[in-house]
Amino acid sequence: MYTSLTNRRKFIKRMAMLSAMTAAATMFPGILFADEQEKGIPNNANLDWKKAPCRFCGVGCGVLVGTENGKAVAVKGDPKSPVNKGLCCVKGYHSIMALYGKDRLTKPLVKKNGQYVETSMEEALDLVASKMKETIKDHGKDAVSIYGSGQWTIPDGYAASKLFKGCIGTNNVEANARLCMASAVTGFLTSFGIDEPMGCYEDIDYADVFFLWGNNMAEMHPVLFSRLLDQRQKRGVKIIDFATRTTRTSKASDKSILFKPQTDLAVANAICYEIIKNGWVNTSFVEKHCNFNKGLTNMGYGLEDNYKFKDKPEKIDFAAFKKFLEDYTPEKVEKISGVSVKDIKYMAAYYGDPNKKIMSLWCMGMNQHSRGTWINNLVYNIHLLTGKISTPGNSPFSLTGQPSACGTVREVGTLTHKLPHGVVMNKKHREFAAKIWDVPVENIPSKPTYHTVEMFRALDRGDIRFMWIQVTNPMVTMPKLKRYRDGAKKEGRFIVVSDIYPTPTTDIADVILPSAMWIEREGLYGNSERRTQHFEQMVNPPGEAMSDTWQIIEVAKRMGYEKQFYYKEETHIEEIYTEYRKHHDNKKHNMAPLEVLKSESGVLWPYVDGKSTKWRFNAKYDPACSNGEDFHFYGKPDGKAIIWQRPYEPAAEEPDSEYPYWLNTGRVVEHWHTGSMTRRIPVLHKAMPHAYVELHPDDAKRMQIKTGDNVKLTTRRGEIILPASINQRGVPAPMQVFVPFFDENLLINDITLDSFCPISKEPDYKKCAVKVEKA
């Protein structure tokens, strides 16, 4: 990894400064340090400051980037952004440094006789197009695929979907958001019939109590967490951390409640039981606006190839739901979850109090869950039963992890079953997309093909022969990684990887295309709160690096789709966005015109009559409501949301005598996902140079393990040795361990399990069984 610091003392002073800034941000939410933000700006600099959404995470903070002589030299929080109000986290403050790592990819590389050889972009793109055509001819349309990410800009994802689904005619389009947000999507779709949160970040300013469901916000969404702390300072709000591990968030919260892995399902049902038992149901809301459903149970875990599951919803009534909850009394659930009766009642009492506004926040803890859709449904159940939804401060809120997981993957629809508007299974939706794309409707297949895990299984089996990977690093992030790495390396596979730095994924590529990063091209992102943000090109990309959008357009033209990819190089982003807006031209999802996005720090869709919609489904705020009532859940045909009967079921692999610990994986504040960018920022790399395994102090003492000692972790997939971390940043519960996944040299995903939620197909990275030994 690149480290360039020569002056150790200077570096240490910088570390000391950063530590103090982090501490200050926790104590004084919203604190600004102008000096720090302007550090590095040359004397007498005449900087050109332009706005952009931050490149990292899904919060969507507004930053101002200062450029001089064609180089980005400074970054600071944008005080005009309603998201972060001028604040940044450590990643944001150093974001521009990710542009200038020494080993940026600047030339296309083609593998010849086992060696990478530099070539021109023209030749590399010719090769990509010809290989794709050859694969289609030899193996059929469904033998080619594209795998992108929630870091794709909106135009990137749109061009990919149009090329593969509309022109080539395969639904082999997936994105890494399947690994992080798919359960949130299916949670929204099953409960409300339409995706993405009904509320917005402004809910933080109104809520009285915040429940964090398995969500380490202090590290993963530090700027939003500081807004919570700010409200505590101003209004005395309560923050309750409900998690399996003690983290920085737990320590900063008013109350930390730990539960055994997977048992959040049981606790959520127990909260519903208490709400009904104590008469806290908002009866008029439920009668007017909710239906009750149950679905199939014992669905399995997707561990076998070609696993299929389709839920069969069945209507039930309130009495049946109440009866079902008798299995979830606090006393029964205490035995399953380890959460005391007192704490269950404490949580339920806040949710049930009609005078308290409640915001529930979650991210990977609930989504990377083998019953991810169910736990999303269950938290919505709590808000629906109490009528605490779609009003300022009453907000179940799924946070995202990537800058455009919402904007690109969910809204453009870069998943196998999705179209920009609707799904491939729906004839009318296919006709609508085909008309805008100017392709025959027959081109768009009516059946989804492979979700992400199954797509990599298909590559291993040989059903897929060509894969184009853009802006993501699956050779670090796929669960049960060894199988998929070996599969990708098999004979007869052709892999194209577009990225900005060498990664373990470029290591498996036949062609590596250098990409333009963030402000080296024009683009748009969509954040967690439905905010679409535009950024212009501020600096030139290095060498022959090219935007992912333009790479796709160039290949599409070479494949004979000039008519559909008519865009001009100098105006293609505007042309694509204008075309994309046609897919959402309705009151439920209208996107703002580009000129509005250029002038403002983003706006929330649906953007109707020149205004953002802050609270969907509430007739007072949402122009799409049309049933004449206060609320209208218009995603469902009868305008009613669904309260789901979903039971507790165990995880796919639970600890046993051979593998007695739980293994949980996740992120750290310094690094963006797999670290391919942040590990090239010296101050962040030095602050968190390698992965580690956290153990509970009692377990460590019993095994005579101290911080820094090597520990061997063994699962049914393999083994790995990591240094121990005891009582450092996070503390797992007894008989549990935690390992961050950012370190490409210590690939924890080599030993994780590829079980997934049968409805969302999102893997559960939080739970498998592991043996722990001192190495």
Added chain:
Amino acid sequence: MPIKSYLAHPHSGKKEELIQALSSIEQCEIMPAQNKDVLILITETEDKVEEAILKEKLDTIESLKLLAMVSGFNTPQNN
């Protein structure tokens, strides 16, 4: 060679005075918050003796209400 960082809290209305006082000390580097009554103080001294002397000097600053240490590092002298 100890390097330490602190959050320095001024007495009410004395932020500017504290900035002036700390800025005049050779071993101190400060970064005031733009919108809150707190500043970050980084101290860099040759050894523990010099650090102790500095600490005594800081304790005499009247505008300083509280000094809360955030981090401490020790580096070899030749760096």
